[in-house]
Amino acid sequence: MPSTLEDFEVIGTIGTGSYGTCKKIRRKKDGKVMVWKEMEYGSMTESEKQMLVSEVNLLRELRHQHIVRYYDRIIDRTQAIIYIIMEYCQGGDLASIISRNRKDGTHVSEDFAWKILIQATLALKECHRRKNGKAVLHRDLKPANVFLDADANVKLGDFGLARVLQHEHSLAQTYVGTPYYMSPELVNNQSYNEKSDIWSLGCMLYELCALTPPFTATNEGDLKRKIRIGQFPRLPTQYSLELDMIIRRMIQVEVSMRPSIDSILADSVVQRKQDSLN
Numbered sequence: 001m002p003s004t005l006e007d008f009e010v011i012g013t014i015g016t017g018s019y020g021t022c023k024k025i026r027r028k029k030d031g032k033v034m035v036w037k038e039m040e041y042g043s044m045t046e047s048e049k050q051m052l053v054s055e056v057n058l059l060r061e062l063r064h065q066h067i068v069r070y071y072d073r074i075i076d077r078t079q080a081i082i083y084i085i086m087e088y089c090q091g092g093d094l095a096s097i098i099s100r101n102r103k104d105g106t107h108v109s110e111d112f113a114w115k116i117l118i119q120a121t122l123a124l125k126e127c128h129r130r131k132n133g134k135a136v137l138h139r140d141l142k143p144a145n146v147f148l149d150a151d152a153n154v155k156l157g158d159f160g161l162a163r164v165l166q167h168e169h170s171l172a173q174t175y176v177g178t179p180y181y182m183s184p185e186l187v188n189n190q191s192y193n194e195k196s197d198i199w200s201l202g203c204m205l206y207e208l209c210a211l212t213p214p215f216t217a218t219n220e221g222d223l224k225r226k227i228r229i230g231q232f233p234r235l236p237t238q239y240s241l242e243l244d245m246i247i248r249r250m251i252q253v254e255v256s257m258r259p260s261i262d263s264i265l266a267d268s269v270v271q272r273k274q275d276s277l278n
C-alpha cells in the first residue's frame with residue numbers, strides 16, 4: 001500500500017537547501033520519526049523528470065548502514081511536488097558540527113575524526129559498487145551531506161539528486177556556495193571519476209579537523225590556482241601524523257596518486273581504529 005501525505009504529520013522544518021525543504025515527520029501508524037525532502041518538479045522537462053525518477057529508484061536500491069535509508073516517495077501531482085521519505089538522523093550534519101567548533105574554538109577528537117573517515121569511506125565503497133555496471137558516484141561530498149545518527153554513526157545522504165537537480169531550469173543551477181572541494185580534474189574540465197570523490201572526502205575530513213577547507217581564496221580564480229598547486233597546511237598539531245598523512249594522500253593533485261577506497265580501508269592504522277570501533 002503506497003504511502004500518502006495523510007499517513008504522516010509534520011513535526012518540524014529541518015532546513016531548506018538549494019533544491020527543497022527537509023522536514024521532520026512522524027508516521028501516524030507507529031510514531032516512527034522520519035524526514036521527507038520536498039522537491040518541486042513543475043519546471044522540469046520530461047527527460048529531467050525521468051532522471052529524477054531513475055535517481056530516486058537508485059536511492060531505493062542503496063541499503064547500507066552508513067547511507068541514509070530511503071523509505072518511500074509520495075508524488076503530489078496537483079502541486080507538482082515529490083516527497084522523498086528518508087531516515088531521521090538525530091545527530092544532524094557535519095557542517096553544523098564544524099560551525100559550532102569554529103565558534104567555540106574547539107576541535108573534534110582524533111578518534112571521532114578516524115570514525116568519520118572509516119564510516120564515510122565504507123559508505124563511498126557502497127556507492128561505487130557497480131550497480132548493473134553503473135557506479136553511483138556521490139559528486140557532492142561535503143559536510144552538509146554527511147549526517148549522524150543518535151550514536152554519531154555516519155549516514156551519507158543527498159547524492160544523485162544533486163546532479164539531477166542541476167537541470168537548466170532549476171534554482172539549484174544558480175550557483176550556491178564556493179566550490180572549495182572542487183578536484184583538480186574538475187578545475188581542468190576533465191571527467192569526474194571515483195578518485196574525485198576521494199579528493200572531496202579528503203577535503204571534508206581536513207575541514208572537520210582544521211575547521212577550514214584545505215584551499216581557500218577570496219575569488220574562484222585564486223581558489224582554482226591553489227587547487228591546481230595542491231599545497232595546504234598540516235592539520236593542527238593535536239592530530240597525529242598518521243591522520244594528517246592519510247588525509248594528505250587523499251588530497252593529491254595527481255589522480256593516480258590518491259588512494260583507492262580499498263587501500264584506505266587496508267591501511268594498518270585504519271584497521272586498528274576500525275577494530276576499536278567494533
Ligand SMILES: CNC(=O)c1c(C)[nH]c(/C=C2\C(=O)Nc3ccc(Cl)cc32)c1C
Pocket residue numbers: 014015022035037068086087088089090091092093096147157158
Ligand atoms: C543541524 N542539523 C540538524 O538539526 C539536522 C537533523 C537533526 N537532521 C538533519 C538532516 C537529515 C535527517 O535527519 N535525515 C535526512 C535524510 C536525508 C537528508 Cl538529505 C537529510 C537528512 C539535519 C540537517
